[in-house]
Amino acid sequence: MTQPRLALAYWLVPCALVGALLSTVPQSARGADDPRVWLQRMNKALATRNYDGTFFHISGGRVETMRIVHRVRSGRVTERLQSLDGSGREFVRANDELTCYLPDQHTVLVEPRQDRGPFLGSLPQFDATVSDFYRIEALPDTHILGRPTRVIAVNPKDQFRFGYRLWLDEKTAMPLKTQLCDSRGQVIEQIFFARLDMPESIPDSDLAPTVHTDGMRWVRQGASADNASAALAAYRASQLPPGFRLTVQGAQTIGGATAPASHLVYSDGLATVSVFIEQSSSDSGAPSALDPQAQAPEAPMQGLARVGSGYAFSTVVQGHQVTAVGEVPAQTVEFIAHSVKISSGAEIPHH
Amino acid sequence: MSEQIREQVSAFLDGELPDTETELLLKRLTRDGELRESFGRYALIGEALRGAGSQILTRGFASRVNLAIDGEPAQAPAHAQLRREARWWRPIAGVTVAAGVAAVAIVALQQRSISPRLSGATTTAQNVAAPLRAAAPTQLPLQGGGGPREALSYTVVPAASTEAPSAIAPARLTNYVFAHSKYSSGLGQRGLLTDLLIDDDEVPPIPAQRAMPPPPAPDTRVAP
Numbered sequence: 001m002t003q004p005r006l007a008l009a010y011w012l013v014p015c016a017l018v019g020a021l022l023s024t025v026p027q028s029a030r031g032a033d034d035p036r037v038w039l040q041r042m043n044k045a046l047a048t049r050n051y052d053g054t055f056f057h058i059s060g061g062r063v064e065t066m067r068i069v070h071r072v073r074s075g076r077v078t079e080r081l082q083s084l085d086g087s088g089r090e091f092v093r094a095n096d097e098l099t100c101y102l103p104d105q106h107t108v109l110v111e112p113r114q115d116r117g118p119f120l121g122s123l124p125q126f127d128a129t130v131s132d133f134y135r136i137e138a139l140p141d142t143h144i145l146g147r148p149t150r151v152i153a154v155n156p157k158d159q160f161r162f163g164y165r166l167w168l169d170e171k172t173a174m175p176l177k178t179q180l181c182d183s184r185g186q187v188i189e190q191i192f193f194a195r196l197d198m199p200e201s202i203p204d205s206d207l208a209p210t211v212h213t214d215g216m217r218w219v220r221q222g223a224s225a226d227n228a229s230a231a232l233a234a235y236r237a238s239q240l241p242p243g244f245r246l247t248v249q250g251a252q253t254i255g256g257a258t259a260p261a262s263h264l265v266y267s268d269g270l271a272t273v274s275v276f277i278e279q280s281s282s283d284s285g286a287p288s289a290l291d292p293q294a295q296a297p298e299a300p301m302q303g304l305a306r307v308g309s310g311y312a313f314s315t316v317v318q319g320h321q322v323t324a325v326g327e328v329p330a331q332t333v334e335f336i337a338h339s340v341k342i343s344s345g346a347e348i349p350h351h
Numbered sequence: 352m353s354e355q356i357r358e359q360v361s362a363f364l365d366g367e368l369p370d371t372e373t374e375l376l377l378k379r380l381t382r383d384g385e386l387r388e389s390f391g392r393y394a395l396i397g398e399a400l401r402g403a404g405s406q407i408l409t410r411g412f413a414s415r416v417n418l419a420i421d422g423e424p425a426q427a428p429a430h431a432q433l434r435r436e437a438r439w440w441r442p443i444a445g446v447t448v449a450a451g452v453a454a455v456a457i458v459a460l461q462q463r464s465i466s467p468r469l470s471g472a473t474t475t476a477q478n479v480a481a482p483l484r485a486a487a488p489t490q491l492p493l494q495g496g497g498g499p500r501e502a503l504s505y506t507v508v509p510a511a512s513t514e515a516p517s518a519i520a521p522a523r524l525t526n527y528v529f530a531h532s533k534y535s536s537g538l539g540q541r542g543l544l545t546d547l548l549i550d551d552d553e554v555p556p557i558p559a560q561r562a563m564p565p566p567p568a569p570d571t572r573v574a575p
Contacts, residue, residue, distance in 0.1 A: 054377060056390070057545050063391040065381045066545060083548040084381055091548065100529065100547070105522070113533055119545075146370060190394070191545070194363075194377040221526060248534060255526040265534045274531035301520070307528050308547060325524075325531045 035138045035152040041173035042166065048072055051174065052206065053196035054084070059189040059309075068119060071202040078207045081119045090209050091119065101211040108218045130269035133157050133243040142167065144176040145193065154270075159183040160241035160332045161271045162309070172198060180309050182329065189309045219255065227251050228262035228277070232320065235262060235277045236343035237336045243268035244336070252276065266326075266336060273326030273336055280321050304330055313337045356386065360393050 050071050057064040065084040070077070081091045090101040093113060100109040139151035148170040156163040159182070167177035179190040227233065228251040236246070248265035254276060261278040280300050300321055301314040310327035313334045324337035359376050362368040368376065380387055528547060 054381075056380070056394075058391055058394045061388075061391040061394070063380070063387045063394070064545075064548070065377075065387070066548060081545065081548065085384070085387070087548060089548045098529075098533075102525075109525070109529060111529055111533070143367065145373065146367075192364075192394075194373060194380075221530065252530050254530060255523065263530065265531075267534075272531070272535045274527070274534060276527060276530070301523070305524055307524055308545065312524055312527060323527055325527045327535055 033138065035136045035150075038138075038150050038152050038168055038173060039136070039154075039166075042168050042175055045173045046070075046175070047077075049172070049174070049198055050200065050202050051196060051198050052202060053193050055191045055193045055196075057189070057191050065194075069202060069206050070119070071207060073201075079119050080207050080209070082210065088211065090211050092207070092209050093119070094207070099209070101209050101213065101216075103211050103216070106216050108213055108216050110218060110220045129243070133161060133268050134163065134270060139165070141170075144169070145196070147171065147176065149176060155181075155185075156183045158242065159329060160244075160335075161268060161328055162188065169196075174198070221253050221255055228260050229279075232262040232277045232279070234342050235317070235320065235322070235340050236264065237266060237275060237339045238341050238343065239335070239339040240266060241268075241332055241335055244273065244332075247272075254278065271326060271328045271332075273324055273328055273333060275336060275340060276321075276323045276325070277317075277340065278321045278323075280316065280319050304334060306330075317341060357389075357393075360390050364394055 052067075052069045054065060054067050057066055067080075067082045067084055069080045069082075071079070078094045079092070083089050088103045092099045092101070096113055098111050098113040100111075102109065133156065135153075135155045135157060137153050137155070139153055142149050142151060144167050150168045150170060150173075152166045152168060154164045154166070161183070163181045163183070163185075165179040165181060166175050168174065169176050174196060175191075176193045176196065177190065180188045182188055233249070233251075244266045245268075246264060247267045248263070250263050251260035252263035253260050257278070259279060261276045264275040264277070266273045266275065300316040301323070302316065304311060304313045306312075307325060308327075310325065311330040311333045312323060312325040313330070314321065314323040315337050316322065317340050322337050322340045324333040324340075326333055356376075356379070359368055359372055363373060363376055380390060525547060
């Protein structure tokens with residue numbers, strides 16, 4: 001560690017004073033207490049601060065320890081997310097590339113990334129549209145890591161999307177704890193910081209991957225310069241859950257595929273779902289990027305799978321493989337994938 | 352887990368463990384898998400006590416269910432049901448469930464009663480190498496053409512399965528998730544990426560009856 005961690009007493013004393021002062025101010029006069037303002041502060045902290053933390057990722061009673069290192073220097077973001085006790089996998093984002101080291105797969109997956117969102121995630125500005133489908137509220141303040149903490153809930157108004165609860169450090173607005181919840185408030189997944197340093201500077205060595213890449217296979221995938229075939233690009237979701245709309249349409253090379261898939265992105269302003277429309281795998285014969293020895297399956301893919309905090313659902317529409325993926329409930333990806341069909345004259349927002 | 356550690360974990364989850372002790376607990380947790388499992392169970396219990404409800408979706412649970420019912424054939428439902436039933440993909444026969452292969456966490460799904468009504472196959476892909484079979488794929492009855500519409504209510508009617516399609520291979524899922532995640536600017540991206548870091552291996556045991564409802568087919572039972 002380049003800096004001593006923030007001491008308990010350092011936080012408690014000033015925050016207790018501020019808390020005592022604020023408690024005498026009428027609620028209506030405390031614009032700074034608006035939960036939306038706190039979400040904005042969190043977004044800014046996640047994107048612009050240096051931090052180095054260890055957190056627990058807790059899902060279904062299983063705990064993984066991970067380390068996040070995030071550095072902003074001269075406007076450039078370098079970030080590393082590392083599993084400390086599991087697979088040994090690491091993600092590094094630098095120079096507009098996301099590199100995923102998967103030592104258990106003997107594979108390094110590289111994808112160009114222009115996005116600036118931090119690994120720890122942020123929430124978009126809440127406009128009127130988002131407010132139609134999510135309710136934002138402040139919950140009673142508490143303490144995490146001994147620090148006074150604001151608690152903000154982003155509650156979905158229906159079962160087509162997930163919500164969040166965020167415990168934000170009163171001083172820095174960093175999320176010390178985050179929960180992903182379903183529409184009934186049940187916790188699906190949470191992260192919980194055990195240590196969070198915010199040093200002035202972070203050395204390159206803390207951002208370098210620890211994985212040895214000798215003998216590993218490097219695979220590149222990304223948005224394709226070529227368009228998807230007209231046959232694939234003509235497909236759209238014909239029905240959408242409330243609030244979702246098409247925001248991006250483009251072409252995407254999936255793994256080592258020879259022909260690009262049509263890639264549609266649907267969003268309600270907070271949650272996003274990608275839909276990939278491909279030639280049926282039995283037609284393309286493209287092997288998986290992570291499993292080049294395996295031939296493409298003869299039968300089309302069909303079914304639902306959980307992918308982290310979201311779901312993927314794959315089905316076949318008129319001979320095409322359709323896969324919907326997103327950080328949404330299972331029924332949302334199923335709903336969207338099943339509604340995909342040929343559309344004439346759809347508006348096409350391009351990449 | 353000693354009483355002292357138990358108290359430390361409890362205090363930590365309540366946000367009341369002093370810094371110095373948190374540091375020690377963290378060191379223990381990163382090197383002690385057993386303690387991590389206990390910690391995970393505590394976290395679950397803590398959420399339940401706080402009234403948030405416990406999380407039942409469990410990574411790797413499908414493996415245990417399939418081990419319990421291995422060799423028994425899947426059956427398609429005879430009729431559409433108004434309530435969503437949990438079903439899953441599984442090896443056709445006698446296939447050993449491989450653990451630790453998955454690049455993406457793939458889990459069993461809890462039975463859900465949801466509205467608008469939705470019935471159909473809730474399936475779980477969980478084995479990379481084995482040929483898998485659907486209990487019943489679902490279809491959405493759609494009307495008319497034109498642009499996308501917002502559906503206010505819908506019903507998914509299970510259709511008879513005439514083929515034996517493959518589940519989504521985990522390696523391929525990883526590729527989809529990576530491709531998707533750059534458009535997922537919210538906290539969801541963090542969720543997707545952190546989960547990609549996790550190997551689907553060494554899953555702590557969760558009581559089956561708590562994590563999974565009985566399967567719909569009468570001849571498939573989850574071992575207690």
